[in-house]
Amino acid sequence: xxxxxxxxxxxxxxxxxxxxxxxxxxxxxxxxxxxxxxxxxxxxxxxxxxxxxxxxxxxxxxxxxxxxxxxxxxxxxxxxxxxxxxxxxxxxxxxxxxxxxxxxxxxxxxxxxxxxxxxxxxxxxxxxxxxxxxxxxxxxxxxxxxxxxxxxxxxxx
Amino acid sequence: xxxxxxxxxxxxxxxxxxxxxxxxxxxxxxxxxxxxxxxxxxxxxxxxxxxxxxxxxxxxxxxxxxxxxxxxxxxxxxxxxxxxxxxxxxxxxxxxxxxxxxxxxxxxxxxxxxxxxxxxxxxxxxxxxxxxxxxxxxxxxxxxxxxxxxxxxxxxxxxxxxxxxxxxxxxxxxxxxxxxxxxxxxxxxxxxxxxxxxxxxxxxxxxxxxxxxxxxxxxxxxxxxxxxxxxxxxxxxxxxxxxxxxxxxxxxxxxxxxxxxxxx
Numbered sequence: 001x002x003x004x005x006x007x008x009x010x011x012x013x014x015x016x017x018x019x020x021x022x023x024x025x026x027x028x029x030x031x032x033x034x035x036x037x038x039x040x041x042x043x044x045x046x047x048x049x050x051x052x053x054x055x056x057x058x059x060x061x062x063x064x065x066x067x068x069x070x071x072x073x074x075x076x077x078x079x080x081x082x083x084x085x086x087x088x089x090x091x092x093x094x095x096x097x098x099x100x101x102x103x104x105x106x107x108x109x110x111x112x113x114x115x116x117x118x119x120x121x122x123x124x125x126x127x128x129x130x131x132x133x134x135x136x137x138x139x140x141x142x143x144x145x146x147x148x149x150x151x152x153x154x155x156x157x
Numbered sequence: 158x159x160x161x162x163x164x165x166x167x168x169x170x171x172x173x174x175x176x177x178x179x180x181x182x183x184x185x186x187x188x189x190x191x192x193x194x195x196x197x198x199x200x201x202x203x204x205x206x207x208x209x210x211x212x213x214x215x216x217x218x219x220x221x222x223x224x225x226x227x228x229x230x231x232x233x234x235x236x237x238x239x240x241x242x243x244x245x246x247x248x249x250x251x252x253x254x255x256x257x258x259x260x261x262x263x264x265x266x267x268x269x270x271x272x273x274x275x276x277x278x279x280x281x282x283x284x285x286x287x288x289x290x291x292x293x294x295x296x297x298x299x300x301x302x303x304x305x306x307x308x309x310x311x312x313x314x315x316x317x318x319x320x321x322x323x324x325x326x327x328x329x330x331x332x333x334x335x336x337x338x339x340x341x342x343x344x345x346x347x348x349x350x351x352x353x354x355x356x357x358x359x360x361x362x363x364x365x366x367x368x369x370x371x372x373x374x375x376x377x378x379x380x381x382x383x384x385x386x387x388x389x390x391x392x393x394x395x396x397x398x399x400x401x402x403x404x405x406x407x408x409x410x411x412x413x414x415x416x417x418x419x420x421x
Binding site: 001017018019021024040041042045048051054055056057059060061062064065108111112125126127129130131 | 158159160161162163164165167188191192195196198199200208210212236259260261262263265266344345346
């Protein structure tokens with residue numbers, strides 16, 4: 001089936017089979033391999049992307065369902081500079097080891113920071129509860145998100 | 158894993174969806190948010206020949222409050238209902254329950270109608286609808302009918318919907334009795350080991366059987382907490398699974414009942 005969507009600001013037209021999910025479309029058809037696939041049934045959060053501004057699991061939406069939408073991946077959020085401070089905070093706080101969960105974790109964390117500029121640690125854990133990390137034990141991730149939130153509040157003051 | 162092959166058609170209207178569903182019957186599945194169906198497809202637990210996408214039908218996502226009821230369109234997404242101030246004011250039980258439904262990314266896409274039609278016995282919303290005495294609206298080429306939540310959920314992932322019917326809305330009568338929501342899960346957003354949605358003395362437990370269960374004997378015990386807890390054993394017969402034994406579930410159900418009654 002023919003689909004047409006905006007991926008990271010660029011119009012993309014493609015012919016896809018109905019069963020292809022968006023994660024495979026991004027990775028295999030567009031070469032955007034920053035969107036990782038873990039469980040492929042919506043549990044691990046590694047494939048988290050933004051669709052029309054909202055968080056979504058790329059493994060739980062068919063490419064044909066994404067027709068006409070605006071999709072943003074970790075490549076888009078990185079290139080635009082939107083999450084530069086968040087990525088830097090992850091780096092400085094050692095909030096990743098293998099890095100498999102990191103793209104999804106960054107996108108989910110950015111979603112929280114856009115909704116709530118001053119989340120407490122419980123709110124951060126709550127919002128990231130759908131993103132598995134098997135390396136860090138989450139503590140450093142929560143630190144990095146809290147640091148970023150504080151930094152953004154400081155910049156605004 | 159990857160989903161098996163299927164055809165896909167996007168319905169332009171409710172009539173269009175009804176026609177497609179009537180034509181293809183049990184070979185077809187409706188898809189809206191897809192947050193329960195996609196996992197089932199990817200795990201190959203479902204293998205429909207055709208997916209009928211109702212996700213873009215106009216007007217099916219409205220949330221309307223009238224004098225004596227709240228009507229939530231089937232395509233209203235979990236996050237939209239969670240963020241809706243009228244829902245928070247009139248049916249705070251639902252707002253509280255939605256905070257426990259999966260994770261932000263799932264809530265952003267999953268729909269209320271899809272959740273109810275999927276009829277997962279571990280899901281929060283069917284129990285809420287049972288507690289709130291809600292009615293489900295089912296539409297087909299033959300017309301529209303209302304189904305009480307008590308008769309809508311007929312078993313494991315099973316509902317009273319006929320093969321050609323589409324769940325189009327759920328209606329909650331107002332004023333909703335004072336309620337409370339509690340669940341015990343290993344991690345925020347996970348399926349509950351046991352959960353309880355309460356509206357007045359309608360105690361609707363979930364994750365305790367093949368469908369949400371109204372604890373009538375416990376309710377009949379009145380305000381006596383010990384008697385109500387003792388009566389739960391006549392209402393619930395929870396199964397064993399990997400998360401918990403039935404006996405543990407029954408114990409935890411009593412704990413949740415005590416929390417609910419203690420607050421009231």
